[in-house]
Amino acid sequence: MAPPPTSVLHASLTLPPPTITHASGHYLHPSPGPPILDASGGAAVSCIGHSHPRIHTAISAQLDSCEYAFAPHFSTPAYERLASFLCSSTNGAMKKVFVTGSGAEAVEAAVKMARQYFVEKGEGGTRTRFIARQRSYHGNTLGALDVSGHAARRAIYEPLLSGKTSHVSPCYPYREKRVAETDEAYVDRLAQELDDEFHRVGADTVCAVILETMAGLTLGAVAPLQGYLAKMKEVCERHGALFVLDEVFAGMGRTGYLHAWQAEGVTPDLMTVAKGLGGGYVPIGALMVSPKVVEVLGRGSGAFVHFQTYHGHPVACAAAYEVQQVIKDEGLVENCRVMGEYLGERLRARLGGHPNVGDIRGRGLAWALELVKDKTTKEPFPVAQKVAPTIHAAGLQKFEIAVLPGGGVVDGVNGDLIVLAPAYNVTREDVDLIVQRTAKAIEHVLGGAPTAKI
Template identity: 35%
Template sequence: MTVKASSRREGNVFPRRLNPPLPVAVKSDGVWIEDQEGKRYLDASGGAIVVNAGHGRVEIAQAVYDQILAYDYIHPTMFTTPAAESLGSALAAHAPEGIGRFYFLSGGGEAVEAAIKLARQIHLANRRPEKFRLISRWKSYHGLSLGALSAMGRTTFRTPFAPMLADAVHIPPPYCLRCSYGLTFPDCRLRCALALEETILNMGPETVSAFLAETVSGGTLAAYPPPPGYLQAIRDICDAYDVILILDEVLCGMGRTGHWFACQHDGVVPDLVTLGKGLAGGTVPLSAVGVNNAHFEAICSHGGGFVHGGTFSHHPVAAAAGLALVRILERERLVERVAEWGPALGETLSNHLSDLPWVGDVRGRGFLWGVELVNDRASNTPFPRDQQVTEKVWQALFDRGIITYKSTGLAGVDGDAIIVAPPFVMDSADFEYVARNIRTAIEQVLADQNRER
């Protein structure tokens, strides 16, 4: 059956992207997606940094099929299921020490909101009802529902809904390329981490419930890892003031950085950690909140349980998909593969791109890399947002059959980058192919733009 390309003028779908009409995907396998016209696309970003084990995994399809035939919808207040129990145990086996319980939901934003609520309830269980306020960071991405959006620090997404957002306090991110304090690492003595302590003291430590941060900055700061010592400093500050540390690993978790959990690079254990995206390899919606055992026991002792829920939480079919994904990562040692090949991916991108006058930085970890584009490299001056540089480079790549991920708003509302975050099965020949084409697309777009001035 032939389907018309989705656009705002045809069909009955309200599309995510209104213009231009989108091609119709019909098949995917490994690192490739094919559209209705037979054109093939190399998926160098795993969609929205979701596909980790590769497209078209028969094992996951079989697990979902078997689960639906055994039993499909089971409400989690009435039954538990082997699928959910087994997935929880499988994740706990790879989690930082002490993270032993997992609450399953559908999307990353859901998991973030659940974590924010859970932090509050942990304080209630421990008889600290005065602790309710949330601190997060500018240039963060935590989801688009109102609770997650309140915590998020991406300006353009927040502004239309500002009157509707809850009160969350934001501090600068660990973004050394554009340090909010005009300092240089390591002479800065981690001023961006010390901002957390300063903010807690200004707010009143007795009122602060939690600090929420991406372990590795994702879609808004284009795969920017924190400098050495940052996460440990954050952990120490949270401990000093009895603040729950929530690490958002919806994007950077599940092996993406070369560890099962990105915080394992720094040896830091959060109180709560959110997972999503790659948790089921993109096959079905699935997310989770990982919870420290001590906090779980506090909730249990409080008597009322966690005052939260969802029709599709702890869904057995989604859990079956997630468990199958974990077993693939284990059996094929794909997380170890990311750790081994990640530096080569970064080196390939740097070798092909770092000499371009518009490339301000190539940074990342594992199979998560960002290429930041600047108008002037000496000063890191960004392109004005109305020039739509990211969108033009992305489209030039897409037209060539290469899928990357867009990142904008790195410097106020300005700032441009693309993200390369392929499935873990991508090989070194594909690294070269992607890097060469990114270079060609950047040269094409920005040379044309310079000629138009």
């Protein structure tokens, strides 16, 4: 049957996606069709599941009191409450919060804040550059894409980008740690590469280094090796640049810590959060600013030269605050840690021996399966084969599961991933079902017998 006509500009102009009529718990309900197990939280967003009654109540109550106030001119109790919670959650590492409408907008704000910091310090004439990582992703707006290092996503927009960002190697042990190289030696090599890049572009020209604390979809749930973040921050401090952590993917509990950097004990100068902040109930992100940066602005202009029509939106702030209270009251950060360990164990038991599963990695409830054509050489499937998208489609159409397909992990174009990022309140039974259905989708597309039974 031909798909019904649509006025929506979907990701595909020829193949509209399933229409979800309602959602509850861990399931999306399409029309027509059976319920779909949401094993990816959309794009690692739905962190407390769908249709939680407490969030409905919080949104309704905020609509009854104040649905909108222009944040440059007014504040609201909802904005103040969320900002206070976020700052307190860092034990003083962050002092101010600027709430945005998305993760990309939060990154845009971070880029602008880093630039303004040096203007206020009197270094605006020289500090105009940024350093980020290859195969990183910070958002699809032009500013966020400019600091991103994913070749395929940048490609057609390259002529529109500033050219003020250079990229160094990611922390990616599966492919880039040398044979017989220790973790410590590998981290030292990456730190030296960053230091060399400062010298190459001119150390006094760099505003900031921007890193994902834990790499998201474009590298595939790669947690930092021990000492990596500390070494990166040390290089930044040596050259007077800011250290910025993008936790849009990994923050707000996903890794088993409310803030992913808390696992490493390395505080950033600026940080961004989004996906797990509002849990999908509202569009929201946030830039969090350290006392060091606030102090410089306070001695200078006393203002952030940036605003957005919907920044600090009271309904978004009220919903996000209640999401965070649910996470706290239900012990979900700890559940991320416990169920994350179990998810990793089950994935390795079920798919570790599959001839096309090259690596299984993750932390908390963010896990990735890197798919390869040859497990010994780690040769990727060619991008034209569309392995990850085909597995995603098989999951939806045949096995009633939604996973997150990724690509470009090897060189920004080639290299397939399947990412799992279920809600923080999953149980062991939920995890078993996620692994079982994911394995069936992979085996349906790539073949290979199960190595263990669940």
